[in-house]
Amino acid sequence: MLYKYLKEQVYEANMEIPKEELAIVTFGNVSGIDRSAGVIAIKPSGVPYRKLKVEDIVIVDLDNVLVEGNMRPSSDTKTHTLLYRNFPSIGGVCHTHSTYAVAWSQAGMSIPNLGTTHADHLVAPVPVTDVMTDEMIQGDYEHETGNQILDLFNRLCLSPEEVEMVLVACHGPFTWGKDPGKAVYNAVVLEEIAKMAYLTMQINPEVTSIKQSLIDKHFFRKHGKDAYYGQSNC
Amino acid sequence: MLYKYLKEQVYEANMEIPKEELAIVTFGNVSGIDRSAGVIAIKPSGVPYRKLKVEDIVIVDLDNVLVEGNMRPSSDTKTHTLLYRNFPSIGGVCHTHSTYAVAWSQAGMSIPNLGTTHADHLVAPVPVTDVMTDEMIQGDYEHETGNQILDLFNRLCLSPEEVEMVLVACHGPFTWGKDPGKAVYNAVVLEEIAKMAYLTMQINPEVTSIKQSLIDKHFFRKHGKDAYYGQSNC
Amino acid sequence: MLYKYLKEQVYEANMEIPKEELAIVTFGNVSGIDRSAGVIAIKPSGVPYRKLKVEDIVIVDLDNVLVEGNMRPSSDTKTHTLLYRNFPSIGGVCHTHSTYAVAWSQAGMSIPNLGTTHADHLVAPVPVTDVMTDEMIQGDYEHETGNQILDLFNRLCLSPEEVEMVLVACHGPFTWGKDPGKAVYNAVVLEEIAKMAYLTMQINPEVTSIKQSLIDKHFFRKHGKDAYYGQSNC
Amino acid sequence: MLYKYLKEQVYEANMEIPKEELAIVTFGNVSGIDRSAGVIAIKPSGVPYRKLKVEDIVIVDLDNVLVEGNMRPSSDTKTHTLLYRNFPSIGGVCHTHSTYAVAWSQAGMSIPNLGTTHADHLVAPVPVTDVMTDEMIQGDYEHETGNQILDLFNRLCLSPEEVEMVLVACHGPFTWGKDPGKAVYNAVVLEEIAKMAYLTMQINPEVTSIKQSLIDKHFFRKHGKDAYYGQSNC
Numbered sequence: 056m057l058y059k060y061l062k063e064q065v066y067e068a069n070m071e072i073p074k075e076e077l078a079i080v081t082f083g084n085v086s087g088i089d090r091s092a093g094v095i096a097i098k099p100s101g102v103p104y105r106k107l108k109v110e111d112i113v114i115v116d117l118d119n120v121l122v123e124g125n126m127r128p129s130s131d132t133k134t135h136t137l138l139y140r141n142f143p144s145i146g147g148v149c150h151t152h153s154t155y156a157v158a159w160s161q162a163g164m165s166i167p168n169l170g171t172t173h174a175d176h177l178v179a180p181v182p183v184t185d186v187m188t189d190e191m192i193q194g195d196y197e198h199e200t201g202n203q204i205l206d207l208f209n210r211l212c213l214s215p216e217e218v219e220m221v222l223v224a225c226h227g228p229f230t231w232g233k234d235p236g237k238a239v240y241n242a243v244v245l246e247e248i249a250k251m252a253y254l255t256m257q258i259n260p261e262v263t264s265i266k267q268s269l270i271d272k273h274f275f276r277k278h279g280k281d282a283y284y285g286q287s288n289c
Numbered sequence: 290m291l292y293k294y295l296k297e298q299v300y301e302a303n304m305e306i307p308k309e310e311l312a313i314v315t316f317g318n319v320s321g322i323d324r325s326a327g328v329i330a331i332k333p334s335g336v337p338y339r340k341l342k343v344e345d346i347v348i349v350d351l352d353n354v355l356v357e358g359n360m361r362p363s364s365d366t367k368t369h370t371l372l373y374r375n376f377p378s379i380g381g382v383c384h385t386h387s388t389y390a391v392a393w394s395q396a397g398m399s400i401p402n403l404g405t406t407h408a409d410h411l412v413a414p415v416p417v418t419d420v421m422t423d424e425m426i427q428g429d430y431e432h433e434t435g436n437q438i439l440d441l442f443n444r445l446c447l448s449p450e451e452v453e454m455v456l457v458a459c460h461g462p463f464t465w466g467k468d469p470g471k472a473v474y475n476a477v478v479l480e481e482i483a484k485m486a487y488l489t490m491q492i493n494p495e496v497t498s499i500k501q502s503l504i505d506k507h508f509f510r511k512h513g514k515d516a517y518y519g520q521s522n523c
Numbered sequence: 524m525l526y527k528y529l530k531e532q533v534y535e536a537n538m539e540i541p542k543e544e545l546a547i548v549t550f551g552n553v554s555g556i557d558r559s560a561g562v563i564a565i566k567p568s569g570v571p572y573r574k575l576k577v578e579d580i581v582i583v584d585l586d587n588v589l590v591e592g593n594m595r596p597s598s599d600t601k602t603h604t605l606l607y608r609n610f611p612s613i614g615g616v617c618h619t620h621s622t623y624a625v626a627w628s629q630a631g632m633s634i635p636n637l638g639t640t641h642a643d644h645l646v647a648p649v650p651v652t653d654v655m656t657d658e659m660i661q662g663d664y665e666h667e668t669g670n671q672i673l674d675l676f677n678r679l680c681l682s683p684e685e686v687e688m689v690l691v692a693c694h695g696p697f698t699w700g701k702d703p704g705k706a707v708y709n710a711v712v713l714e715e716i717a718k719m720a721y722l723t724m725q726i727n728p729e730v731t732s733i734k735q736s737l738i739d740k741h742f743f744r745k746h747g748k749d750a751y752y753g754q755s756n757c
Numbered sequence: 758m759l760y761k762y763l764k765e766q767v768y769e770a771n772m773e774i775p776k777e778e779l780a781i782v783t784f785g786n787v788s789g790i791d792r793s794a795g796v797i798a799i800k801p802s803g804v805p806y807r808k809l810k811v812e813d814i815v816i817v818d819l820d821n822v823l824v825e826g827n828m829r830p831s832s833d834t835k836t837h838t839l840l841y842r843n844f845p846s847i848g849g850v851c852h853t854h855s856t857y858a859v860a861w862s863q864a865g866m867s868i869p870n871l872g873t874t875h876a877d878h879l880v881a882p883v884p885v886t887d888v889m890t891d892e893m894i895q896g897d898y899e900h901e902t903g904n905q906i907l908d909l910f911n912r913l914c915l916s917p918e919e920v921e922m923v924l925v926a927c928h929g930p931f932t933w934g935k936d937p938g939k940a941v942y943n944a945v946v947l948e949e950i951a952k953m954a955y956l957t958m959q960i961n962p963e964v965t966s967i968k969q970s971l972i973d974k975h976f977f978r979k980h981g982k983d984a985y986y987g988q989s990n991c
Contacts, residue, residue: 313711313712313715314708314711314712315753316640333754334751334752334753334754335752335753335754336753336754360754361751361753361754364744364751364752386640386715388715388718388719388722389722391638391640391719391723392719392722392723392725392726393726394638395637395638395719395720395723395730396723396726396727396730397727397730398726398727420733420734420737421737423734423736426734426736426737426740427736427740430740430744459637459638459639459733459737460638460639461638461639461640487722487725487726490726491725
């Protein structure tokens with residue numbers, strides 16, 4: 056089996072989706088990249104997690120050409136490859152239909168930064184894309200989904216290292232990270248902060264973003280050169 | 290044991306109901322049809338899932354006459370048989386009392402198409418029947434429940450192949466599909482989109498259906514001759 | 524061990540509480556009665572379910588006098604015995620702090636009959652008691668809790684055979700049935716209809732009780748001489 | 758291994774956090790104190806519960822100086838030690854990011870005492886701190902978090918024996934108790950009453966605190982010299 060290590064890593068990351076209850080049945084997909092080989096490994100399209108095996112993971116190159124595998128890759132593959140091509144520091148991408156993150160996506164609203172659970176992970180609200188035009192939808196849809204994400208990050212001057220998650224309007228979340236496991240970790244965190252923000256707004260609809268000093272404190276105790284959260288060898 | 294294969298298939302599909310948490314205690318029932326033999330297999334009435342065995346599954350014909358089995362069939366049997374007689378392409382029917390789908394049924398509201406999770410599965414809102422008249426309720430109730438579904442599909446010009454789910458007002462969901470497993474799959478999906486739509490409306494009460502181009506894109510990437518989601522051999 | 528059978532039955536029914544997630548830690552209690560012996564078996568006070576053993580179950584008589592056991596009976600024992608003395612047909616009583624039923628109790632509102640899941644089990648709304656007076660609270664509190672339930676049933680002309688559940692205002696639910704297992708079954712059903720009613724009211728605050736003909740249809744297909752739900756030998 | 762007993766006790770208490778679903782991934786931490794030795798044991802920073810081992814537990818003294826261990830202690834350690842220094846009767850402290858308690862913290866609202874589940878555990882609302890000033894956040898942040906709690910308790914004249922839980926605004930809950938296990942028990946109870954209060958306010962936004970006589974009745978049947986809940990040898 057070619058790309059054995061990459062396939063195993065991506066398989067394990069995909070199996071976190073049902074384990075963490077981030078999607079039902081066949082929904083969602085995780086990929087990982089081998090940048091030296093110029094290929095990604097990704098879940099095959101429409102295969103239930105219960106039946107997924109390591110050898111089912113599909114290898115495609117960054118132009119979406121099949122390199123290895125007996126199955127069709129995820130229908131969202133073009134969104135993944137566009138992100139890898141434009142965010143050179145990322146090593147894994149995760150797409151789920153987790154319930155609360157989807158609800159915010161369907162509501163067309165970014166998730167405000169309402170507390171330290173959110174601030175521990177990103178300095179900004181979780182951004183939401185615009186609704187796509189009919190032309191984009193009827194064109195190369197999954198490629199345009201990636202474009203919507205890139206345009207949003209450009210427009211808001213967001214860095215993919217500091218904001219590792221996004222909501223695609225009317226659809227659901229994409230997350231990424233240094234490797235496939237971190238991409239899924241971010242999907243778990245996103246679902247939790249989406250639920251917390253939902254409940255907070257129900258309890259107190261007047262609430263607004265926490266203050267900038269608290270956002271910075273929490274983000275930078277976990278990230279950057281002065282971080283003191285976690286173990287240095289982690 | 291007669292109809293062994295059909296009973297096993299229907300037993301397995303029924304056991305998905307507690308596993309997927311689609312109903313508590315004894316609620317819900319799944320059936321499957323053998324069209325060449327003109328019989329259906331269905332859960333016996335009021336038996337807890339914990340105690341259900343393959344040999345408990347009851348065989349009745351399409352006129353609701355008992356063909357094989359020691360137990361009384363589900364009290365909802367007449368609804369199932371009416372659907373099989375009128376929807377010739379379906380192979381399985383599932384009825385649950387899943388919490389969010391019941392809430393929309395009790396609210397008497399169809400579930401609007403608010404995102405791609407919904408659009409992946411059906412082009413329309415999940416339709417809801419009218420409340421039955423007193424005469425229908427006091428008459429052949431379970432048969433009339435089926436009639437309400439048929440009338441609704443006729444009135445809205447819905448195809449049972451394109452819309453495999455319905456909410457019976459004040460009651461709960463019925464779903465169907467090419468076989469009993471697909472009927473339960475649709476019940477799982479319905480519960481998830483019912484929950485997502487609930488949360489979306491709580492976050493943003495102004496939200497309305499997504500645009501037609503997006504509905505079509507997602508539905509037809511999974512269904513019909515140009516579908517490219519999933520594996521062709523699935 | 525005296526009353527071995529009764530203790531085992533009550534132990535099993537108590538262990539359904541954590542299994543069905545009807546209460547956390549030590550909350551909740553189930554009892555059962557041996558009417559010929561004039562005693563009840565009940566959970567000991569404050570013992571976590573994880574540590575509960577059959578031999579911990581306490582036997583008291585209907586005047587709340589300890590008959591057998593090394594532990595103190597549930598602090599709610601006097602509520603149980605008052606119900607047994609006044610509802611001669613019941614064989615088991617269950618008290619939980621299940622989340623949605625408690626929320627309706629704390630809201631001081633009865634649960635309206637919004638659908639067939641509710642109507643399958645009772646013809647009325649789930650009734651809620653008045654808030655107790657200071658005198659009752661400072662007096663024989665647990666005995667007065669039982670009195671509140673009896674007064675409510677008298678005032679509303681409810682039969683404990685037709686309505687096997689009640690909400691005590693500011694507190695939580697009590698349910699009962701022909702035996703301890705049925706009492707817990709009713710607690711499971713109550714929690715589910717409390718959740719369904721909550722969600723229904725959030726989706727459509729205008730919704731009101733379903734029509735009487737539908738209530739009667741569902742209740743009497745499960746109860747009484749013309750019932751046709753379930754197996755006659757159940 | 759030094760402090761073996763304390764490490765084991767703290768390890769077990771930490772492992773209750775994922776088991777009781779009080780936090781995801783690495784969030785949350787529990788500590789315990791050996792007052793005669795003047796040290797506490799606490800979870801290492803950023804270690805996932807899945808990988809946590811007894812020997813990873815870190816020992817620090819009450820001035821936050823590392824005494825034993827190969828890992829960095831929780832980033833919240835200074836909050837823990839400040840509580841131990843000022844609340845001499847407590848033996849364990851627990852911090853979680855449990856969903857409903859965080860939502861109330863993010864909403865900046867104390868949890869009103871709406872029923873007996875709450876009153877069984879504390880006589881007051883669950884108090885919430887003020888939002889910290891920028892100076893406190895940019896200063897010795899985790900120490901100031903403890904100061905916010907102490908100031909709140911002083912201002913409201915609350916006793917840490919009678920109120921064993923607090924919400925830190927924009928952040929989440931801290932709980933404590935006579936030992937680490939009791940601190941986690943209180944975190945479990947807090948999450949449940951936070952959820953119950955949330956649902957109650959959604960059902961009936963007009964609801965207010967239950968009457969004082971009921972609060973006193975429930976609290977003092979579980980606490981103090983006249984308590985009659987539980988087993989005297991517990």
